[in-house]
Amino acid sequence: MSVLVTGGAGFIxxxxxxxxxxxxxxVVVVDDLSNGRAERVGDAPLVQLDLAAERAPEVLRGAFAEHSVDAVVHFAARKQVGESVEQPARYWQQNVGGQANLLQAMQxxxxxxLVFSSSAATYGAPQVAVVREDGPAxxxxxxxxxxxxxxWMNRAAGVAWGLRSANLRYFNVAGAGWPDLGDSVVMNLIPIVFTALDAGRAPVVFGDxxxxPDGSCVRDYVHVLDLAEAHLAALDHLAGDAAGEGHDVFNVGTGTGASVFEVLQVVREVTGIDVQPEVRARRAGDPPQLVADVSRIRDELGWTASKGLRxxxxxxxxAWRAGR
Structure with a gap:
């Protein structure tokens, strides 16, 4: 199999x-290196490209032909909730425009x-403790x-020209499969906490x-290596005869939630540092709780998370210490 990975120099x-x-x-990687690092891709060919650029479809067609690409894993996107609230046009231009260019080039x-990096953010603020794929989006x-x-775009491409896609709705991703592949971009809770500790500052908790149960947001934290293995399971599924007969949306999580305060307690235990947070007002766009029902991906793709919060x-x- 020859796989093109957009955003392949990034964390996941x-x-x-x-x-x-x-x-x-x-493997061939396409990445604009705005958040990724070229040294992370090993000996894979790297095409530096903004998928939303006007020239992107032509460049992608060239990469598909040169490397005889069979499948795509699509990560490249903007991904900060708060930033998206402040800059919605930028998010539509980058995420939707970039994917439109990719799908046109694939066609x-x-x-x-195509395995697509989707998100539990599609659920919004669900009124249930555990979220199923067939619930409201x-x-x-x-x-x-x-x-x-x-x-929706992937599904439409399936109807129009036969694209087989698996849309993986990630819950909160953290950890590192190898110390050199740790999350180097300080966007998610755990690296934000580590950054604060390095600076001698109190980590900020938005809303209590x-x-x-304890007033802080509850999330399902999935280890990045487990998540990566889910992508390979999805690729293998799409290559098989059963693809297209089942579902195209899969939650990827552990099925267990942890609050922000609970995560901070585990950070205390792991680091030996007495983490005392600063509590601020809620951020716009943050739902109180998001925990995955993971039965569909287990039953259809044979994938389950193997690692817990600790x-x-x-x-x-x-990984954080190795990078310092």
């Missing part, structure tokens, strides 16, 4: 690239399999809206008055 993408390389697949080149911020539109925090801390 680099883990998928490495797993694909380890099992002997041919032109006859590349018919009502995103409450522009980031989640662009991911839901991305799923949510309708959750594994995730400990691996993230090891």
């Amino acid at each position: 993408g680099s883990h998928v690239v490495r797993l694909l390389q380890q099992r002997g697949e041919r 032109d080149a006859g590349v018919g399999r 009502e995103p409450i911020n522009p980031y989640g809206q662009t991911k839901l539109v991305g799923e 008055d949510y309708p959750t 594994d995730t925090v400990a691996s993230a801390w090891e």
Whole structure:
């Protein structure tokens, strides 16, 4: 198999690239390097490209032909909830425009399999403790809206020209499969906490008055290596005869939630540092709780998470220290 990975020099993408390389697949990476690092992709060819650029379809068609690409894993996107609320037009232009260019190039080149990096943000603020894929998809911020539109676009391409797609709705991703592939971009809770500790500052908790057991947001934290393995399971599924007969949307999580305060307690245990947070007002666009029902991906793709919250925090801390 020859796989093109957009955003493959980033945090999650680099883990998928490495797993694909380890099992002997041919890999080519497309990344604009705004958040990614070229050294993360190993010996994979790297095409530096903004997918939303006008020239992107032509460049992608060339890469598909040069590397005889069979399938695509699409990560490249803007992904900050708060930033999306402040800059919605930028998110639509980058996430939706970039994906439109990718799908057009795939159609032109006859590349018919796609694993899409979607998000639990597509659910919005669900009124249930555990979220199923067949529940309402009502995103409450522009980031989640662009991911839901991305799923619609993939489905439309399936009807129009036969694209096979698996849309993976990630819950909160953290940890590191290898110390050199840690999350180097400080956008998610655990690296934000580590950055604050390095600077001798109190980490900030946005909101302690949510309708959750301790008042802080509850999320399902999935280890990045587990998540990367889910992408390989999805690629293998799309290559099989059963693809198209089942579902195209899959939650990827552990099925267990942890609050922000609970994560901070695990950080204390792992690091030995007495983490005392500063509590501020809620951020716009943050739902109180998001926890995955993971039965569909288990039953259809044969994937389950193998690592818990302590594994995730400990691996993230090891990678953080290795990068300092």
